[in-house]
Amino acid sequence: MPATDAPEPTAAAAEPPSSYFVQSLERGLEVIRAFGADHPSMTLTDVARVTGLTRATARRFLLTLTDLGYVRTDGKHFELTARVLRLGYAFVSSHDLPQLAEPVLEELSAAVGESASASVLDGAWVVYIARVHTRRIMRVGISVGTRFPAYATSMGRVLLAHGEGDDDAAALAAAGPFEALTPHTLTDPARLAAELARVREQGWSLVDQELELGLSSLAVPVRGPDGRVVAAVNVSMSAGGAGGAAPAERVEDLLPHLRAAAEQVEEALRLQR
């Protein structure tokens, strides 16, 4: 597993791995991903800079995406259109997990009075596939598709701890040190590996303000019909909650609700087969 803050391969840097490889597709997807919170609207020059493509190449991709309706332009600035959602929606609609998890998360959130989420791993990242939030929690702008570095999140640790064999944990120990997102973040690979072993043993992970100050979360795994861990569900809470209870003191109360939710999703996955 690569260190989570390593730059991802860019279109310019990637070598075509083989004769079948369609580099134009890789580059086009890079152009779509170049847009985002930091670059909602870009000129041709911006896109070339962000993607590492030449201006001529970036222009061909932008005009193609405009023809296809994924991008619109005023002649100078380019931005994504809602058609791009069709691509992400292909994932959501083709997998049972997001649909099955959502009603369960709603019950869980209502029962414990906190936000509840489900996520899967995408490389070194956790990606939210369903989320139900309470109105009282500070808004952190999390929605389906949001991703965070797996090492600093409760769902990420559950997924890394229950990965295929010990490969993930071993690779993790070789990677790092990891970025300290807060003063509490575990950044030492050996300590992180020990924590993952503990998570695997106890079947849950509590992460207290390692991703963001003031935010804590508790996660458990969700297993598919074949017994493999396919997702994680969590409850996230304010670290200094309204009731004044520290997150560690709430584990005993929250865990039965979380486990019941995980079991409901597991049962739904079995019935879906």
Place this chain on the structure above:
Amino acid sequence: MPATDAPEPTAAAAEPPSSYFVQSLERGLEVIRAFGADHPSMTLTDVARVTGLTRATARRFLLTLTDLGYVRTDGKHFELTARVLRLGYAFVSSHDLPQLAEPVLEELSAAVGESASASVLDGAWVVYIARVHTRRIMRVGISVGTRFPAYATSMGRVLLAHGEGDDDAAALAAAGPFEALTPHTLTDPARLAAELARVREQGWSLVDQELELGLSSLAVPVRGPDGRVVAAVNVSMSAGGAGGAAPAERVEDLLPHLRAAAEQVEEALRLQR
């Protein structure tokens, strides 16, 4: 505007419109979109059939997408991974509207006790960009990225009615007849054009069981800082509600809440500038 049920151009049918056009990108995006509720897991043969590509071409795209981590395979079956969400998320994170709308929709939903949504047009379709639902409504599996034919939805009619000039309405009258999704669906282009004129005049649209039996919704437009309509927000409700009130009788109660929500989003868009 094309008729909403006209087949969309496929990779096989499309002519490269110009020398700059990157056909490989179009085809690759078609392959991603070929997955979905009807085809969550496909063999190479399935993908070739659904996309109209040759097996050799489909294979190159599938292997490229697998190398890039957007698709995974057991050697025979292919399915999308959560990485695909990064593409849709590029849209969500690059636009203010989804983030700004969500807390407003939460307040709206809590105030009226019904599900609330925001959407934009993608060609002849409305696409959900934010949604908050109550637990008591029947689950219709709607999430961000879901799309419906614009002509049969309240948000679609608001967006068509307030489009650029009269082009949309005129094009609509030339298109159709439209598919009757329920016995109540307006399918006659002339009657639909008259309804759009009425919606434009009154500033809201009520659609009663034209998309799905038992489901009704009321929508109003959201204007950007330049006065153009950029989105629609709606409240959806059971047609034979718990209180027994018919949807038409609830317009007077619901409309002030909806308009207040639209104004809040408009205000947030102005401040965001």
